[in-house]
Amino acid sequence: MKIVILGAGQVGTSVAESLVSEANEITVVDTDLVRLARLQDRLDLRTVVGNAALPSVLERAGMADADMLIAVTQSDQTNLCACRTAATLYKTPTKIARLRSPDYARYPELLEAKNFAVDFSICPEQIITDYLVQLLAFPEALQVLEFADGLVSLVAVRAIPGGTLVGHPVADLRRHIPTVDARIAAIYRRDQPIIPDGETLIEAGDEVFFLAATRDIGQVVSELRRRDRPTRRILIAGGGNIGERLAGATQDRYKVKLVEADEARARTLGATLKHTLVLVGEGTDENLLAAESIEDMDCFLALTNDDENNILSALLAKGLGARRVLALINRRAYVDLVQADRIDIAISPAQISIGSLLARVRKGDVAAVHSLRRGAAEALELVVHGDSRTSQVAGRRIEQLDLPPGVTVGAVVRGAAPMAGGADRRRVLIAHHDVVIEAEDHVILFVISKDLLPKVERYFQVGLGFF
Numbered sequence: 001m002k003i004v005i006l007g008a009g010q011v012g013t014s015v016a017e018s019l020v021s022e023a024n025e026i027t028v029v030d031t032d033l034v035r036l037a038r039l040q041d042r043l044d045l046r047t048v049v050g051n052a053a054l055p056s057v058l059e060r061a062g063m064a065d066a067d068m069l070i071a072v073t074q075s076d077q078t079n080l081c082a083c084r085t086a087a088t089l090y091k092t093p094t095k096i097a098r099l100r101s102p103d104y105a106r107y108p109e110l111l112e113a114k115n116f117a118v119d120f121s122i123c124p125e126q127i128i129t130d131y132l133v134q135l136l137a138f139p140e141a142l143q144v145l146e147f148a149d150g151l152v153s154l155v156a157v158r159a160i161p162g163g164t165l166v167g168h169p170v171a172d173l174r175r176h177i178p179t180v181d182a183r184i185a186a187i188y189r190r191d192q193p194i195i196p197d198g199e200t201l202i203e204a205g206d207e208v209f210f211l212a213a214t215r216d217i218g219q220v221v222s223e224l225r226r227r228d229r230p231t232r233r234i235l236i237a238g239g240g241n242i243g244e245r246l247a248g249a250t251q252d253r254y255k256v257k258l259v260e261a262d263e264a265r266a267r268t269l270g271a272t273l274k275h276t277l278v279l280v281g282e283g284t285d286e287n288l289l290a291a292e293s294i295e296d297m298d299c300f301l302a303l304t305n306d307d308e309n310n311i312l313s314a315l316l317a318k319g320l321g322a323r324r325v326l327a328l329i330n331r332r333a334y335v336d337l338v339q340a341d342r343i344d345i346a347i348s349p350a351q352i353s354i355g356s357l358l359a360r361v362r363k364g365d366v367a368a369v370h371s372l373r374r375g376a377a378e379a380l381e382l383v384v385h386g387d388s389r390t391s392q393v394a395g396r397r398i399e400q401l402d403l404p405p406g407v408t409v410g411a412v413v414r415g416a417a418p419m420a421g422g423a424d425r426r427r428v429l430i431a432h433h434d435v436v437i438e439a440e441d442h443v444i445l446f447v448i449s450k451d452l453l454p455k456v457e458r459y460f461q462v463g464l465g466f467f
Contacts, residue, residue, distance in 0.1 A: 166202050313327075
């Protein structure tokens with residue numbers, strides 16, 4: 001596939017890194033020559049220097065015969081203009097735009113083919129906000145990722161002494177909570193992946209990924225560690241786009257304080273966030289944190305645009321007694337350094353938001369993708385089509401599937417999505433050996449290595465007889 005990526009920032013770079021290894025022809029456009037040179041030194045791709053909104057620049061990027069445009073510059077206007085240009089001049093089949101402003105969500109007709117011609121839009125800031133909301137709701141979790149419109153969740157938890165299942169085989173999970181169905185999809189032990197079977201023992205320190213109906217998450221977590229007390233008080237450092245969105249999404253649920261260094265910005269936030277206490281100051285100010293009783297905070301979130309500031313403020317908050325600290329960190333090297341140290345969760349914004357893009361690039365009917373383990377693994381939701389004659393999946397029991405080692409079927413969601421306002425009658429079937437997969441089922445897979453994805457995609461494609 002020929003793909004043109006506009007913008008070589010964190011999102012554009014992460015998309016390029018993910019797609020260039022999958023036999024795609026990638027061209028990246030940016031105005032920063034140095035940034036492009038560094039990217040080209042590391043990856044096998046083309047680069048073009050120039051303004052991504054200009055037709056001449058898109059022409060040089062190979063837009064005329066591109067299969068897909070991914071416009072992820074920092075400018076909504078540039079991204080929209082590029083999509084319109086690609087549609088008008090080149091009839092580009094698929095056009096994806098990053099849109100940061102919430103205005104466009106309120107007027108979706110602007111993105112239609114007759115206007116800006118955006119086929120799919122993403123807002124990384126909103127994706128990250130939704131992700132943080134889930135982590136606050138489940139304070140024991142390292143990750144909470146949703147599938148099938150939130151019916152099913154993939155949760156990563158650190159197993160610790162005191163969990164009922166710690167020191168016991170995976171098969172005991174069903175015996176301990178017979179009314180709840182769940183599937184342990186993978187275990188990472190000392191950073192090495194294990195695809196578990198019923199006899200695999202859970203050890204303290206294991207990072208356990210399990211799939212369950214979202215309503216059952218709490219009961220499964222309690223098998224792996226003692227439940228923490230619910231989140232009640234949070235302190236957010238950084239009143240930028242993400243900090244503001246998170247405060248707005250949580251201020252009616254928790255007691256929220258937000259620290260913002262810029263006084264004018266703090267006044268604006270104070271006027272719009274009616275139930276959030278907005279303070280002027282730095283998250284690295286020890287006296288401010290002490291004055292705001294950081295030791296009573298259930299969660300401290302460092303969400304500024306500065307990695308070093310986020311790391312320092314999170315470490316300081318933890319040292320002063322915050323129960324749990326999360327830091328937004330863009331640079332991958334920093335994430336690797338601080339993960340599992342005194343910072344409870346280091347969040348890579350690009351890795352969190354990239355899944356929405358990957359779902360549009362994957363072959364087959366892919367409903368959702370989540371990038372895991374800093375891009376090394378993936379979880380994806382695939383829609384099954386065809387029948388036993390045209391599909392290698394439809395009409396077969398899970399035990400009959402010839403999936404490569406390292407790929408686990410975690411759950412199956414059956415039934416049509418509800419119409420707006422209608423009751424949701426879909427069923428969540430946790431994957432057991434005798435579950436028969438039907439056409440139009442949504443199958444949720446855990447793929448331990450990205451190298452396995454081409455095989456998975458081919459396996460789920462229908463034969464020519466389907467058409």
